[in-house]
Amino acid sequence: MNCRDQVVLVTGAASGIGFAVASAYAREGARVAMVDLRREAVTEAAQRIFDQDLVYPVQADVRLVEEIERALDGVGSRFGTPTILVNAAGLYPSDPVLEMSEVAWDRVLDTNLKGPFFTSQSFARRLIRQNVKGNIVNITSGAAKRARPGAAHYSASKAGLAMLTQALAIELAPFGIRVNAVSPGFVEVHSAVNQLSTRYVEAIRRTIPLGRAGAPEDIAHAVLFLTGPGSDWITGTVFRVDGGSAAGTTALPLSRVDQEEGGDNDPQAL
Numbered sequence: 001m002n003c004r005d006q007v008v009l010v011t012g013a014a015s016g017i018g019f020a021v022a023s024a025y026a027r028e029g030a031r032v033a034m035v036d037l038r039r040e041a042v043t044e045a046a047q048r049i050f051d052q053d054l055v056y057p058v059q060a061d062v063r064l065v066e067e068i069e070r071a072l073d074g075v076g077s078r079f080g081t082p083t084i085l086v087n088a089a090g091l092y093p094s095d096p097v098l099e100m101s102e103v104a105w106d107r108v109l110d111t112n113l114k115g116p117f118f119t120s121q122s123f124a125r126r127l128i129r130q131n132v133k134g135n136i137v138n139i140t141s142g143a144a145k146r147a148r149p150g151a152a153h154y155s156a157s158k159a160g161l162a163m164l165t166q167a168l169a170i171e172l173a174p175f176g177i178r179v180n181a182v183s184p185g186f187v188e189v190h191s192a193v194n195q196l197s198t199r200y201v202e203a204i205r206r207t208i209p210l211g212r213a214g215a216p217e218d219i220a221h222a223v224l225f226l227t228g229p230g231s232d233w234i235t236g237t238v239f240r241v242d243g244g245s246a247a248g249t250t251a252l253p254l255s256r257v258d259q260e261e262g263g264d265n266d267p268q269a270l
């Protein structure tokens with residue numbers, strides 16, 4: 001995929017999936033604004049991209065509309081108006097319902113849902129003003145459809161983001177802006193921000209039908225496909241990239257009655 005004419009803005013680009021997405025676009029020749037809350041981390045991450053001329057690290061908090069505007073202004077002056085936006089910044093802390101504070105709830109919802117909305121709004125307004133087409137990809141999660149303990153705020157934010165993907169797709173379609181989502185299953189990222197217990201990681205690994213955790217690059221490939229020419233007629237979709245996790249469960253044994261349980265109800269005996 002040749003992205004030489006594209007300017008891409010990736011949020012959450014200092015680490016994990018956002019970093020892999022930013023690297024993948026740079027490899028295809030795009031100029032990439034790497035936006036993250038953590039200034040040092042995003043500067044360091046940008047230095048790991050093979051061609052420094054292709055990347056621009058920007059510190060911004062996606063929870064704050066004025067910081068989003070400032071980031072987009074900065075990218076506009078440096079590289080020109082972005083034509084691809086990937087909303088990857090996200091938090092997935094563990095907070096059981098009965099212990100959830102208002103601060104914890106707001107932090108997750110503001111980062112995972114409000115952030116992508118206002119970043120998308122600002123991105124779309126700029127494209128529409130210049131009569132240019134573009135693409136948005138939101139990173140949702142399997143947690144949007146499957147609740148798990150400690151993730152009420154996270155699941156609600158990602159379910160909201162999945163619907164936001166559809167709502168944005170409908171309203172922005174007349175302007176030639178496609179909006180899709182990638183819904184990852186468990187992806188191993190070794191994040192400094194989103195930390196997971198070993199116990200949790202070992203348990204979730206066992207549930208993945210394809211038998212391995214995802215790599216950030218698995219998600220990046222899907223993002224690039226959704227913003228490329230081969231997906232020109234796709235908008236408003238949520239694309240699962242999860243090693244089969246959302247397809248069903250591997251946690252149950254076969255339901256057939258074993259020989260030793262046999263008796264009159266043994267289907268083999270009929």
Ligand SMILES: NC(=O)c1ccc[n+]([C@@H]2O[C@H](COP(=O)([O-])OP(=O)(O)OC[C@H]3O[C@@H](n4cnc5c(N)ncnc54)[C@H](O)[C@@H]3O)[C@@H](O)[C@H]2O)c1
Binds near residue numbers: 063089186192193
């Ligand atoms: N890793 C997984 O298993 C997995 C699974 C499903 C979905 N996701 C989603 O993928 C996205 C990336 O997660 P990851 O696993 O790569 O995590 P990560 O911690 O490696 O990366 C998240 C990045 O977002 C940045 N960030 C957090 N709050 C921000 C804010 N307010 N403004 C700007 N940047 C901010 C962090 O600094 C961090 O660099 C998230 O939206 C997450 O919910 C991850």
